[in-house]
Amino acid sequence: MSVRPILALCLLLAGSIPVVAAAGKDALLEELYGKGCYGEASARCDSLLDREPDDALLNHFMGRILADQGRFADAVPYLERAAAADTALTWVHAWCQVYLGVCRYDAGEDEAARRAWDAAREVNATKNATAMAKLYLTSLVEDGTYAAWTARDTEHFEFRFSPLLEDIDFDSFARQHEAAFAVIEAWFGGGPGRRIRFYVWTSNEEAQKAGLPTLGFSRFQVSLIHSLARQTLGHEMTHVIANHAVTPRRPSGLLSEGAAIFHDQRRLDRFALAANAWSLLPADRRPDMLALWADWRLLATEISYPLAGAFVAMLVDRGGREKFLELYREQTPEAARRIYGPDFDGWVADFGQRLASGESTSP
Numbered sequence: 001m002s003v004r005p006i007l008a009l010c011l012l013l014a015g016s017i018p019v020v021a022a023a024g025k026d027a028l029l030e031e032l033y034g035k036g037c038y039g040e041a042s043a044r045c046d047s048l049l050d051r052e053p054d055d056a057l058l059n060h061f062m063g064r065i066l067a068d069q070g071r072f073a074d075a076v077p078y079l080e081r082a083a084a085a086d087t088a089l090t091w092v093h094a095w096c097q098v099y100l101g102v103c104r105y106d107a108g109e110d111e112a113a114r115r116a117w118d119a120a121r122e123v124n125a126t127k128n129a130t131a132m133a134k135l136y137l138t139s140l141v142e143d144g145t146y147a148a149w150t151a152r153d154t155e156h157f158e159f160r161f162s163p164l165l166e167d168i169d170f171d172s173f174a175r176q177h178e179a180a181f182a183v184i185e186a187w188f189g190g191g192p193g194r195r196i197r198f199y200v201w202t203s204n205e206e207a208q209k210a211g212l213p214t215l216g217f218s219r220f221q222v223s224l225i226h227s228l229a230r231q232t233l234g235h236e237m238t239h240v241i242a243n244h245a246v247t248p249r250r251p252s253g254l255l256s257e258g259a260a261i262f263h264d265q266r267r268l269d270r271f272a273l274a275a276n277a278w279s280l281l282p283a284d285r286r287p288d289m290l291a292l293w294a295d296w297r298l299l300a301t302e303i304s305y306p307l308a309g310a311f312v313a314m315l316v317d318r319g320g321r322e323k324f325l326e327l328y329r330e331q332t333p334e335a336a337r338r339i340y341g342p343d344f345d346g347w348v349a350d351f352g353q354r355l356a357s358g359e360s361t362s363p
Contacts, residue, residue, distance in 0.1 A: 029061060036251050038069050056085035060092045064099055067221070070247040072103040079103065094125035098132050102221050105140065108194070114141040134211070139224055140197060145210075149199075156181045156191075157198050164202045165229060173200070173229075180233040180265050181241070187263065187321065190245030192223040196237065199226045220244065232264035242328065252331040253296030254289070254308050259328065261309030262316065271354070274310035277303045278355045286356075289348050290333055307355075314351055318343075 026048060032041035045062045052058060063078035083096035101116035113136075120133035138145040150161040152174045159174055177198070185191040201207045207215050207226065216227035218236040220243040225236045238260040248256070262270070278286065280303065287298050289311055296304065315336075316324050323339050337344050 033061060033065060036068075038065050039249055041065050054081070054085070056082045056087040056092055057089060059085070060096055063096065067099050067103060069249065070221075070243070072106045075099065076103050090123055090125040091129065094120045094123045094129040094133075097123070098129055098136075101133070101136060105136075105222050106193075110141055117141070131211070136219075136222060136224075139199065139226070140222060146199070153195070154178050156185075156195055158195050159198050159200065161200045161229075162202050162206065164206060165200065168200075168229060176233055177237070181237055183265070184234055184238055184241050184263050185245070188242050188245035188325065191241040192220075192244040194223055196223045196225055196240055198237075200229050201226065202229065204228070232266055234263045234265040235260045238263040246325055246328050248329060248331050250331050252293060253304070254293045254311065255328060255331045257296075257305055258308030258312030261305055262312045264309075270306070270310040270313045273306040275355055275358050277306040279358060288352055293333055311351065314347065315340075318347055 026044070029041060029044045029048065032044060042062070042065050045058055045065060049055070049058050049062060059078045060082035063075040063082060066072075066075035066078065079096045079100045083093055083100065085092075087093070097116045097120035101113040101120065104110075104116060105113035117133040117137045120129055121137065124130050146160050148163050150163070150165075150170060152159040152161070152170050154174050155178065157174065157177060159170070159177075161168065161170055161173075181191070201215055204215050207213075212226055216225065216231050216236050218225045218239040220240040223240055223244075225240065227236055239256070242256075242259055242263075281299075289307070292298050292304065292307065298304070299307070312324070315327070319327075319340050326339050327336055340347070
């Protein structure tokens, strides 16, 4: 479910990329950042900082841009400068503390992460910043909330099982996920530097009573997963593994979610699933894949997810693993045309024609 991404921290609980509102400093910067165009946003912010190097809002933006690209150590000076500034923008201070906590946690400084997230929670500047700080505190560094949960720690995971779970073999669950991790990490050529904290719930209702978003979701920046017990083995861990191994410069829902579905460890005819989902749409509401690439919100998830999984399967089948990993780093159609060459647009057209025909065999 994650795109994601610290992509989407402002509206993370709603699962969408933030368009930073009420900042009013530079509309183009805000637009670029909101779209996840980190390279362009970084260049724009850097030029503005040349004129106003101590501006709290601009330092906050630069820190977030760097952290969203996994450059946590580089982000810290900007975030600290913005957090220490004398400003009336309390939401800037709160989000800086959220991000500083992520940077500290990535560096293995758990106590410093706790202090930063606690500061963000205490400021209580915005609903989303406060909720994010609480999520990280309770899931990663505070002991009380999940004290009664059953723990199983393995080489790559710290599993925490709800006390309401019944008829589940904790050790078998852990072994299956370790096996999936090995396959996915090998495919992407890397993974997180610390174990994944993995919470296993009985139902969405149980999680929502605890104040969590709809399950399952992952926060790759802090190697955190909250999942239902019955969810696929590989989907959420793929978000964590892939984004540590190959951090996207401009994440897209189509490729990020498509890769997670491609690696969910189910042996299914992905194109048949996509064709079936496509058939549920009226003909006049069927966007082409490039339109869905540009705007992931065009379709409901029950339609877009099977399409994304089949689309990634097609790209891997036709172009191979290495080229897909190169594309995963950039995630734009322009990059795809450069990487795959003149065949790419023909592949996309063929994919759309096969969907329309209802063909059920895999590419």
